[in-house]
Every structure is written in C-alpha cells, then in structure tokens.
Amino acid sequence: xxLPESELRARLISGEEAALAELYDSFGxxxxxxxxxxxxxxxxxxxxxxxxxxxVWAHPSRFDPDRGDFRTxxxxxxxxxxxxxxxxxxxxxxxxxxxxxxxxxxxxxxLAITSLAHALIRRAVDALPAEQRTAVRLAYxxxxxxxxxxxxxxxxxxxxxxxxxTGLAALRxxxxxxGMP
Amino acid sequence: xxxxxxxxxxxxxxxxxxxxxxxxxxxxPEALPPQAAPYGREVRKLDALLREVTAAQWGTPVVSGMTAxxxxxxxxxxxxxxxxxLRLDPPKTQASTPDRTYLAWREQAxxxxxxxxxxxxxxxxxxxxxxxxxxxxxxxxxxxxxxxADDIRLAIGRPTDPPPAAHLRVLADLHIRSLPAALxxxxxxxxxxxxxxxxxxxxxxxxxxxxxxxxxxDAARPSVTITADALEFCYLAAxxxxxxxxxxxxxxxxxxxxxxxxxxxxxSDE
Numbered sequence: 503x504x505l506p507e508s509e510l511r512a513r514l515i516s517g518e519e520a521a522l523a524e525l526y527d528s529f530g531x532x533x534x535x536x537x538x539x540x541x542x543x544x545x546x547x548x549x550x551x552x553x554x555x556x557x558v559w560a561h562p563s564r565f566d567p568d569r570g571d572f573r574t575x576x577x578x579x580x581x582x583x584x585x586x587x588x589x590x591x592x593x594x595x596x597x598x599x600x601x602x603x604x605x606x607x608x609x610x611x612x613l614a615i616t617s618l619a620h621a622l623i624r625r626a627v628d629a630l631p632a633e634q635r636t637a638v639r640l641a642y643x644x645x646x647x648x649x650x651x652x653x654x655x656x657x658x659x660x661x662x663x664x665x666x667x668t669g670l671a672a673l674r675x676x677x678x679x680x681g682m683p
Numbered sequence: 684x685x686x687x688x689x690x691x692x693x694x695x696x697x698x699x700x701x702x703x704x705x706x707x708x709x710x711x712p713e714a715l716p717p718q719a720a721p722y723g724r725e726v727r728k729l730d731a732l733l734r735e736v737t738a739a740q741w742g743t744p745v746v747s748g749m750t751a752x753x754x755x756x757x758x759x760x761x762x763x764x765x766x767x768x769l770r771l772d773p774p775k776t777q778a779s780t781p782d783r784t785y786l787a788w789r790e791q792a793x794x795x796x797x798x799x800x801x802x803x804x805x806x807x808x809x810x811x812x813x814x815x816x817x818x819x820x821x822x823x824x825x826x827x828x829x830x831x832a833d834d835i836r837l838a839i840g841r842p843t844d845p846p847p848a849a850h851l852r853v854l855a856d857l858h859i860r861s862l863p864a865a866l867x868x869x870x871x872x873x874x875x876x877x878x879x880x881x882x883x884x885x886x887x888x889x890x891x892x893x894x895x896x897x898x899x900x901d902a903a904r905p906s907v908t909i910t911a912d913a914l915e916f917c918y919l920a921a922x923x924x925x926x927x928x929x930x931x932x933x934x935x936x937x938x939x940x941x942x943x944x945x946x947x948x949x950x951s952d953e
Contacts, residue, residue: 515714516797519698519707526694534689548689552697559701563714 507567514562522559529573530555533580540584542624546591550583557583627669634669637662706730708793710800718818719799721825721850726792728844729832733785736839741781745838746831752781758831759788761811765820766791768808769798795824813950822857825850830921830951845914848885855882855913858920858950859890865949866894871942874898878943879905886913894939907935907943922951 513521530551537550554576558565565575627638636655652662705711709730712723733755741752749757766772771794804817815823825846833843845851859880866872877900880890893900900906911919911931918924926944933940 512801515711515800517705517708517710517793519702522701523694523698526697530694530697531688534693535687538687548693551689551693552700555697556701556704560704561711561713563711 507572510572511562511565511567514559514565522555525558525572526555529576532573533576536577536580537584540581541587541591542628543587543591546587547584550580550587553583554579630669630672634665634672637665638669706793708790708797710793710797714800715796716799716804716818718804718853719796719821721846721853722792722799722821722828723796724850725825725828725832725846726796729828729835730789730792732832732835732841733789736781736785736835738781740839743838746834751835751838752784754831754834755781755788756784758827759784759791761827762788762791762795762824764810765808765824766795768810768820769795769802769817771795771798792828795821819857822853826854826857826917826921829854830918830923833923845885845917848913851913851917852886852888855886855917855920856890858917859892861950862943862946863892863894863896865946866942867896869946869949871946872896873906873939873942876900876906876936876939877902877904878939879908880916881908881910882913882916883910884912884914894943905935907933907940909933909940909943920947920951922948 510521510525514525533554534547534551537554538544538547541547541550557579558576565572627635630638652659655662657665709727710723712720712727715723736751742750745751745754771791799821804821806817807814808817808820810820810823829846833845836843846854862878873894875898876894878892878894880892882888882890891902891905894906909931911929915924915929915931919926919929926947
C-alpha cells in the first residue's frame with residue numbers, strides 16, 4: 503500500500519483534525535455520489551456521507567491499508583449505509599401504508615421494494631416535471647396521503663390527485679422502458 | 684441525477700459532527716494496546732465530565748481538602764511523572780484558572796494515549812521513586828483517573844461511574860499483584876505465607892499471592908483467604924472506603940490478614 507495512505511490512517515488514528523478535512527476533500531464527492539446512486543435522494547445521500555465520515559473518524563484503525571485503499575473502503579461503507587437507508591425508508595413506507603386508511607393512501611409502497619428498483623424509480627421520478635415530481639416524492643417516498651400532499655403543496659385535493667395520477671402514469675411508462683414491470 | 688456534488692455546508696457539518704464523536708487529539712481507542720485501554724476510557728470519561736463542570740463546581744471541595752480545580756491539577760502532576768519518564772515534554776501544569784488546568788491535564792493525557800498507540804509499552808519507568816513496567820504505569824494512571832473522576836462526580840452530586848468489568852479486572856489484578864511489594868515496603872513481609880484473594884460481583888476471580896518476594900508460598904495452602912466485592916475492593920485500595928465499610932470475609936491467620944489489609948492502601952496517597 504502506498505505510504506501516504508498509511509500515513510493518513512496514522513494521522514486519523516492520532517486524532518488530527520486536518521487529516522479528516524483532507525480525507526473529506528479527497529473523497530467527499532465520491533462518497534456522496536455513491537450514496538446518491540444507492541439512495542436516489544440528495545438529502546439521504548448527504549446524511550449517508552456524514553455517517554460515513556463520522557464513522558471513519560471514530561474508527562480509523564479499522565481501515566486496513568493492506569486490503570485496499572481509502573477510496574474502496576469508503577465506497578463500501580457508503581454503499582452499506584445507503585442500503586440501510588433504503589431499507590429503513592421502505593419499511594417506513596410500508597408501516598405508514600399499513601396504518602393508514604387504504605382509500606386515502608397513495609400508491610403501492612411495493613414500488614420501492616428493492617434498492618435497485620428504488621434507484622431506478624428515483625431516477626424516473628427525477629425526470630418528471632417539477633409539479634408532478636414533488637407530489638410523487640411526498641406521496642411515495644415520504645409516505646404522505648393525498649390530503650397531506652394537497653396541504654403541503656397548498657393545492658386542492660383534486661389537483662393533488664390528478665398530479666399524482668399523471669405522475670404515476672408517466673413513471674410507469676418510463677420504468678417499462680427500463681425493463682421494470 | 685442532476686446534482687452530483689454535496690452542498691457546501693456538508694463539509695463543516697461533517698467536521699463538527701465528527702469532532703463531537705471523538706475530540707481532536709484523542710486517539711482511536713481501538714488502536715490502544717490492552718494495558719492502555721482502561722486509561723483511554725477513563726480519560727474520555729473525565730474529559731466529558733470536566734467539560735460540564737461549572738465555574739462554581741470547580742471551587743467545590745472534593746477530597747483531602749482539595750477543590751475540583753486542585754484535584755485535576757494534582758492528577759495532571761501525577762500524570763506528568765509518567766509523561767516525563769516517557770519524555771513526552773509535559774505541558775506546564777502550574778495553571779491559574781480551572782480552564783487552563785483542565786486543558787493542560789487533557790493535552791498531557793491525550794499525549795500519553797497517542798504515545799501508547801504508536802510506541803510499544805515496553806521497559807520500565809520511574810514514578811515518584813517507584814519503578815514499574817510502562818504497561819502497569821498506564822494501568823496505574825487509569826486507576827487514579829477513575830478514582831478522581833468519581834471524587835468529582837460525588838462532590839457535584841452525580842452518580843459514580845466505575846470502569847466496565849473487563850477494565851476493573853485488570854485494575855484489580857494490578858493492585859493484587861502489587862500487594863507483595865506493598866508488604867515489603869511497609870515492613871510487613873511474611874516469608875513462607877501466601878494469600879488467596881477472591882473477588883465477587885463485577886469480577887469473579889481468584890488470585891494467589893506470595894506474601895514475600897524471597898520465598899514462594901504453597902498455593903495449595905494459603906495462610907489466609909480474603910473475599911470481597913471487586914468494586915468495593917478497588918475503592919478500599921484507593922482509600923475511598925474504610926475497611927469497616929467494605930463487606931469482606933477473612934478465613935485463616937488473622938495476623939497475616941491484618942497486615943495484608945493494612946498494606947492495601949500503601950500505594951494510594953490521596
């Protein structure tokens with residue numbers, strides 16, 4: 503392993519603040535993009551990025567320079583934490599779908615079942631027109647009901663319904679072209 | 684995905700969160716060798732405690748006529764014996780304000796820990812005239828740091844916070860292994876006699892020690908067996924309990940037991 507990485511590891515172990523700043527400046531964007539790929543969510547990707555660097559600062563001796571470089575190690579942790587986030591998000595969607603009135607809950611939370619599917623869906627959602635995108639995000643990924651979506655966006659319930667319907671239809675078309683049922 | 688970069692604020696948010704999780708200069712505790720691990724933990728605990736001590740509490744009488752401020756200064760002075768032996772260039776602890784005393788203690792304690800991470804704890808050091816293995820000196824620092832932290836906690840109305848069982852075990856072990864030296868140095872050498880010490884509670888273990896350096900005693904026939912709770916035993920060793928206050932049982936030779944119990948606090952000066 504290259505000397506600078508073992509050196510950086512030693513500086514992190516000894517608690518040198520500047521070493522953490524260097525680590526973030528070198529790998530922050532890479533970690534963030536990896537987290538974004540897995541979660542498909544900007545805010546979640548930032549949370550995951552923070553978790554990754556706080557973890558590395560707390561446990562730098564767990565980095566084994568003989569087994570890989572920082573980039574690989576950080577990417578692995580980012581991936582794992584990202585998957586954890588997706589699992590939590592899916593579980594929460596399910597819980598909220600299960601506890602809410604089935605008539606008023608928007609859409610199948612099952613849409614978001616696997617992390618791969620999740621990422622594809624996120625990408626498709628990102629491609630929607632802004633109005634639909636916001637409504638769909640609130641409904642599917644934050645588990646809000648029609649009513650909540652309407653209140654949150656300050657629009658009539660009927661409008662919220664139609665935006666979601668249109669957004670969902672567009673999503674289906676797009677996902678079908680990406681090979682998802 | 685239209686935004687491939689994290690927001691600008693993330694960097695400083697991360698640095699702040701990280702330094703909350705582990706203060707700068709405090710080494711990764713997982714990198715500490717076993718003999719320095721208890722010190723690492725007790726230093727972290729005392730650091731967290733001292734950060735919350737109020738101006739009024741620094742002046743609170745704690746133990747042996749010392750205020751919290753004076754006690755931390757006293758602890759830093761004892762730490763400086765080890766730091767000096769290891770040539771760590773101890774910071775000047777002659778400090779006027781509680782803040783400066785606290786920071787001087789902290790800087791020196793963190794430096795001792797960083798030393799333990801990167802340098803094998805081999806050889807011996809001289810601590811105020813007592814020669815001991817470097818690893819034992821680190822355990823000794825852990826013991827005193829814990830006891831003084833508890834002194835301060837009690838003085839400001841907080842519950843005590845003893846080390847976890849695994850650390851308590853090595854601290855008790857160090858103390859028990861040093862009893863023959865305590866007997867010798869206090870003129871209570873008992874050639875041919877041995878003692879069994881049986882701890883209960885958090886640490887359930889038995890030790891056999893010869894009560895004289897010169898003659899090995901028969902481990903199968905200890906002259907005396909002393910049984911006590913591990914945590915109370917440590918408080919007794921630290922002179923934070925009187926013998927009367929510590930539930931214990933003695934079987935065997937009462938004279939030998941009395942000498943042994945009298946030697947218990949030989950190494951605790953405050």
